[in-house]
Amino acid sequence: MPNHEEWYAQYETVLKDHAAQIVQEAIADLNDDSPLLEVCEKGQSCRDDVDAWLNTTITQQWATVLTTLRTTIESTSHVIEEIIEDGYDAKV
Numbered sequence: 577m578p579n580h581e582e583w584y585a586q587y588e589t590v591l592k593d594h595a596a597q598i599v600q601e602a603i604a605d606l607n608d609d610s611p612l613l614e615v616c617e618k619g620q621s622c623r624d625d626v627d628a629w630l631n632t633t634i635t636q637q638w639a640t641v642l643t644t645l646r647t648t649i650e651s652t653s654h655v656i657e658e659i660i661e662d663g664y665d666a667k668v
Contacts, residue, residue: 580653583649591642591645592638595638
């Protein structure tokens with residue numbers, strides 16, 4: 577089976593860029609609709625905790641997407657190779 581690492585590395589970069597764009601656009605939309613008011617130090621600490629949670633959760637979600645995509649590509653490639661081998665054998 578061919579090595580899909582180069583392909584995966586390229587698409588990983590594209591998907592990570594896409595993920596960042598989604599986050600930036602969602603935050604910008606929310607800020608346009610209802611901007612956050614200034615808060616005290618404790619309020620800012622709470623917001624920082626929420627930001628950390630958001631970052632972790634979003635990162636985990638995209639990691640799942642990448643893992644699923646990688647698995648799908650590898651298994652589909654394997655199935656395609658078997659189909660091609662069967663077709664080749666049928667020609668012989």
